[in-house]
Amino acid sequence: MSTPEREFDLQVNGARLRMQVLGADDAPVLLVHHGAPGLGSRSEPVRSFGPFADTYRVVTFDARGSGESEDVPPYTHAQWVADIDAIRESLGVEQVVMAGGSYGGFLAMEYTLAHPDRVSALVLRDTAANTDHDHLAVERARSTDRVPIDEWTISRIGTGAFADDTEFERYWRGILPLYDHAYDPEAVERKARATRYHYATHNAAFGQNMPGYDLTGRLGEIRCPTLVVVGRHDWRTPVPASQAIADGIPGAELVVFEHSGHSPQLEEPEEFQRVVRDFLRRAGVGRR
Structure with a gap:
C-alpha cells in the first residue's frame, strides 16, 4: 500500500512556502525543519523521516529564503518560529511532534520554548543551544x-x-x-x-542571528519528552553540544551514533529510525 504524498504551495505570513506532506491526514503530525538556511531544503527531511509516514503525517517544507520557497525577509528566528506555527495552524492540529537537525534544531527548540503547549515531543539532531563549540x-x-x-x-x-x-x-x-x-x-x-x-x-x-543565539538558560523550560541524537564524528556540532542540551532539558535522552558525521539519519538510517520510533512509542505519540 503506497503512502499518500502531496506537494503544494502555502502562503504563510506573507511568503510562499513549498510544502511536502507524506502520510494519512488523520495521523499524528511529525513536523520537520531542515537545517542550513539558504542551503537546506525539505529534501533531507523527506529522506530522513519519509519512512515514518506509515505511522505519522510527516510535514516538511522549504523555510522562507531556502529551497523553492520565496525569498521574503526577515530571516530571523522569530519569523521562522511564526512560520512554523502558521503551518501547524493550517494543518488544523493542536499539537505536533517537532523535529529539527542542525540549524533546524535551533528553530525546533525556539518553537518549543515559544509554544510549549503545541509540542507533544521533540526530536533534535546534531544541533546546539549556543555557539560555544x-x-x-x-x-x-x-x-x-x-x-x-x-x-x-x-x-x-x-x-x-x-x-x-x-x-x-x-x-x-x-x-x-x-x-x-x-x-x-x-x-x-x-x-x-x-x-x-x-x-x-x-x-x-549566521551574520545577524547567531551572534546572540543562546538557549542554555532556558533549556529547563522544555518539559515535553525530548530525544537528542548526534553523530560521533560531527565536525560542525560535536557531541559535547548535544550533551549540553540533553543535560539541560529535564528527562532528555541522548543517543550517539558511532559511525556518523553530521547526518546519522542518512548515514545510519535503519538505526536512526529504530531509535526515533522507540522514543516516540515510549513518549506515547502515535496511532493507538
Whole structure:
C-alpha cells in the first residue's frame, strides 16, 4: 500500500512556502525543519523521516529564503518560529511532534520554548543551544587531512559574509567534504549540484542571528519528552553540544551514533529510525 504524498504551495505570513506532506491526514503530525538556511531544503527531511509516514503525517517544507520557497525577509528566528506555527495552524492540529537537525534544531527548540503547549515531543539532531563549540569547527577544518580546505573557505565558517550566490557556492563546495563520516567525492558533487543557493538568507542567519543565539538558560523550560541524537564524528556540532542540551532539558535522552558525521539519519538510517520510533512509542505519540 503506497503512502499518500502531496506537494503544494502555502502562503504563510506573507511568503510562499513549498510544502511536502507524506502520510494519512488523520495521523499524528511529525513536523520537520531542515537545517542550513539558504542551503537546506525539505529534501533531507523527506529522506530522513519519509519512512515514518506509515505511522505519522510527516510535514516538511522549504523555510522562507531556502529551497523553492520565496525569498521574503526577515530571516530571523522569530519569523521562522511564526512560520512554523502558521503551518501547524493550517494543518488544523493542536499539537505536533517537532523535529529539527542542525540549524533546524535551533528553530525546533525556539518553537518549543515559544509554544510549549503545541509540542507533544521533540526530536533534535546534531544541533546546539549556543555557539560555544563553533571554534572547534574552524579548528577541525584547518587540521583535517581529508581534503585541502583553503583559508578563504575556513575564514567564512559561520560568518554569513558572502557577496553573492557564486561566492556562497564556492564556500559550500569547499566545506562539504567534512560533513559525512565516510568521504565520497561523488556524493559531495551531487549535493553541491542539487543545492539551491540563497546567500542573503545564510548571511542573515549566521551574520545577524547567531551572534546572540543562546538557549542554555532556558533549556529547563522544555518539559515535553525530548530525544537528542548526534553523530560521533560531527565536525560542525560535536557531541559535547548535544550533551549540553540533553543535560539541560529535564528527562532528555541522548543517543550517539558511532559511525556518523553530521547526518546519522542518512548515514545510519535503519538505526536512526529504530531509535526515533522507540522514543516516540515510549513518549506515547502515535496511532493507538
